[in-house]
Amino acid sequence: MNYKDAVIYQIYPRSFADSNGDGIGDLPGIASKLDYLAELGVDILWLSPIFDSPNADNGYDVSDYEAIMPEFGTMADFDNLLAGVHQRGMRLILDLVVNHSSDEHRWFQESRKSKDNPYRDYYIWRTPKLTADGPAEPNNWQSIFSGPAWAFDETTGEYYLHLFATKQPDLNWEHPPLREAIYKMMRFWLDKGVDGFRMDVIPFLSKDQTFPDYPAGRYGDSSVHANGPRIHEFLQEMNHEVLSRYGRAGEGCVSIGEGIGVTAELANLYVGKDRHELNMIYHFDHAVPREEYRFVDPAPEFTVLELKAIFAKWNLALDSIDPATQATGGWQNIYFGNHDNPRCISRFGDPERYPYESATMLATVLLTQRGTPNIYQGDEIGMTNCAFDTIDEYNDIQVKNAWQALITQGEHSPEVFLATANQIARDHARTPMQWSDAPNAGFTTGQPWLKINHNYQTINVSQQEATPRSVLHYYQKLLRWRKQTLAIHEGTYSDLLPDHPSLWVFERTLNNVTFYTVANFSGDFVVIPVIQGVSLSDNQLVLANLPNQTDTLQPFEARIYERKKTGISDE
Ligand code: GLC
Ligand code: CA
Numbered sequence: 001m002n003y004k005d006a007v008i009y010q011i012y013p014r015s016f017a018d019s020n021g022d023g024i025g026d027l028p029g030i031a032s033k034l035d036y037l038a039e040l041g042v043d044i045l046w047l048s049p050i051f052d053s054p055n056a057d058n059g060y061d062v063s064d065y066e067a068i069m070p071e072f073g074t075m076a077d078f079d080n081l082l083a084g085v086h087q088r089g090m091r092l093i094l095d096l097v098v099n100h101s102s103d104e105h106r107w108f109q110e111s112r113k114s115k116d117n118p119y120r121d122y123y124i125w126r127t128p129k130l131t132a133d134g135p136a137e138p139n140n141w142q143s144i145f146s147g148p149a150w151a152f153d154e155t156t157g158e159y160y161l162h163l164f165a166t167k168q169p170d171l172n173w174e175h176p177p178l179r180e181a182i183y184k185m186m187r188f189w190l191d192k193g194v195d196g197f198r199m200d201v202i203p204f205l206s207k208d209q210t211f212p213d214y215p216a217g218r219y220g221d222s223s224v225h226a227n228g229p230r231i232h233e234f235l236q237e238m239n240h241e242v243l244s245r246y247g248r249a250g251e252g253c254v255s256i257g258e259g260i261g262v263t264a265e266l267a268n269l270y271v272g273k274d275r276h277e278l279n280m281i282y283h284f285d286h287a288v289p290r291e292e293y294r295f296v297d298p299a300p301e302f303t304v305l306e307l308k309a310i311f312a313k314w315n316l317a318l319d320s321i322d323p324a325t326q327a328t329g330g331w332q333n334i335y336f337g338n339h340d341n342p343r344c345i346s347r348f349g350d351p352e353r354y355p356y357e358s359a360t361m362l363a364t365v366l367l368t369q370r371g372t373p374n375i376y377q378g379d380e381i382g383m384t385n386c387a388f389d390t391i392d393e394y395n396d397i398q399v400k401n402a403w404q405a406l407i408t409q410g411e412h413s414p415e416v417f418l419a420t421a422n423q424i425a426r427d428h429a430r431t432p433m434q435w436s437d438a439p440n441a442g443f444t445t446g447q448p449w450l451k452i453n454h455n456y457q458t459i460n461v462s463q464q465e466a467t468p469r470s471v472l473h474y475y476q477k478l479l480r481w482r483k484q485t486l487a488i489h490e491g492t493y494s495d496l497l498p499d500h501p502s503l504w505v506f507e508r509t510l511n512n513v514t515f516y517t518v519a520n521f522s523g524d525f526v527v528i529p530v531i532q533g534v535s536l537s538d539n540q541l542v543l544a545n546l547p548n549q550t551d552t553l554q555p556f557e558a559r560i561y562e563r564k565k566t567g568i569s570d571e
Helices: 027-031 034-040 075-087 106-111 176-192 231-241 264-271 304-319 344-348 355-366 397-408 414-424 461-465 471-483 486-490
Strands: 008-011 044-047 064-068 091-096 129-131 134-136 150-153 158-161 196-199 254-258 280-282 331-334 372-376 492-495 503-510 513-520 540-544 558-562
Touching: 027 075, 034 075, 034 471, 064 075, 064 176, 075 091, 091 254, 176 196, 176 231, 231 264, 264 280, 264 304, 264 331, 304 331, 304 492, 304 503, 344 355, 355 372, 355 471, 355 513, 355 558, 397 414, 461 471, 471 540, 486 503, 486 513
Parallel strands: 008 044, 008 372, 044 091, 091 196, 196 254, 254 280, 280 331, 331 372
Antiparallel strands: 129 134, 150 158, 492 503, 503 513, 513 558, 540 558
16 A cells, blocks of 8 residues: 555554553553554554653653663564554554654763764754853754753753753754664664654754854744755655665655644655655644743634645645756645644534534544545544643643743743643643543553543543444544545545635545535534535535535534536536
8 A cells, every 4th residue: 555545543652552550551552452443444553752761752852762662661562563563454653753862862971971972973062152141052042842942061061952852952963973873773673664754853854054043033933943954965865775775666665754844835845756755744834833932822723714725735735846846746644633732623623512523524524635644542532632720730841841931930820821731732632542431541550641531431432332423433434435435545635615614625536536525614504515506415425424414514514425427517
């Protein structure tokens, strides 16, 4: 199967399934759920980081890229998991976190010892800037997790760069031995049979070596760090040295870039057919904005009008030719939820009044879009945001650091902060998977590392397995249908009603076969539209989340039609 035809399922290992009662999800836990995942009908499993780590950022701070985090198990557990995935005809991809490592990585331990240590240039060190007020940070860059992006290190009297936490020093991709060490590590996993990588903040790898201050008007804007001058050279080298040598001829192993700071206009430079860089990229245009100040001044949620505009723009951009490079025909990876965003049903649906309807409506839209979709763990049962009552109930370093800056050291209202965090924090996606109504949602027999959502007795896998009309059964059905429907994999995309304030109606066409997705993104009743003089409902209904056959869509109703030869836009 081509990566364009696949469906990806993202696992956050810490929160998926705990096999030994220590309250932390682990690899044997994942292995015990492989039948569940195969039955769901997904093709590729993406594991968030499983490598040894002090967990400053839950594994996105790697201290040994070739060792398994002891809390998650052993290398034998990993080999067993990989074999189990392959036996079931699925593929496994790992999270490649190589913009930065942990400060506890051996390379950094060496690097900070002296200026002439062989590992010094594995990281980005700069002398203090001399100002009227004394020595200061080399420039004004800010960490995405609050405060300056430079940390002073006493031993050698220099600053190192960390675009994330101080415990996540940025690796220096300008230094060839570092790049070779990373490629070697990638080969280690691919030689084991791993099928590819999701690549963390990949556009950050190359930095402007003059380290200029933020441009005027963009202070603290993290996209400034993206798309540096040598990024495409580095990715082409990585592709040549590693990616192209594995997987399928012509497409290499699976490679997905986390496209932070990548605009639609730049996308084909990363994924265009003749670029020899990555298979796919996913963008941040509909991610929840979460700069530090957002915790007291949240952005309004995206409306369906905005979502449609974003998806249309990306589809158009990927299908176009880049005028400068002629790069063409790139592919994207699409998502509504992941471990860095609140739950999609809480953002775009109505989990209180329409839990089944809104979860299945979102599934219908995501899984019939053009692009390789990611299902985030728990979305297939409609898991929701969690009510966190105090700052201590959170785990995420981003929320903790923002609290420290805005509340402990700042003068903002703790009530406002807590109310906002209950909308935007990343921990909403990280509460343990809800397997059953047993204590701790069947996730662990011990004390879970993060709060379990209070609603686990009504929203859980076993309950939905036993209920014919459930979000889970709808996902299974939709995925089975999708698998054999080529037009949904690679057909063209066109938004039929970009200006409709509550419906998302789009067409997918391949070789004269056309499907229409009609989705009601609102809690209102909406009359099914007539397009070019023909009612959509005159086409052949293939799938729907509600039994309703009338011409009025119910709240969050979604339907998929196949065009009848006598239907609309028939030539
Ligand atoms: C990516 C990850 C996020 C992590 C950050 C730093 O955005 O998805 O979870 O905190 O990179 O590694
Ligand atoms: Ca465990």
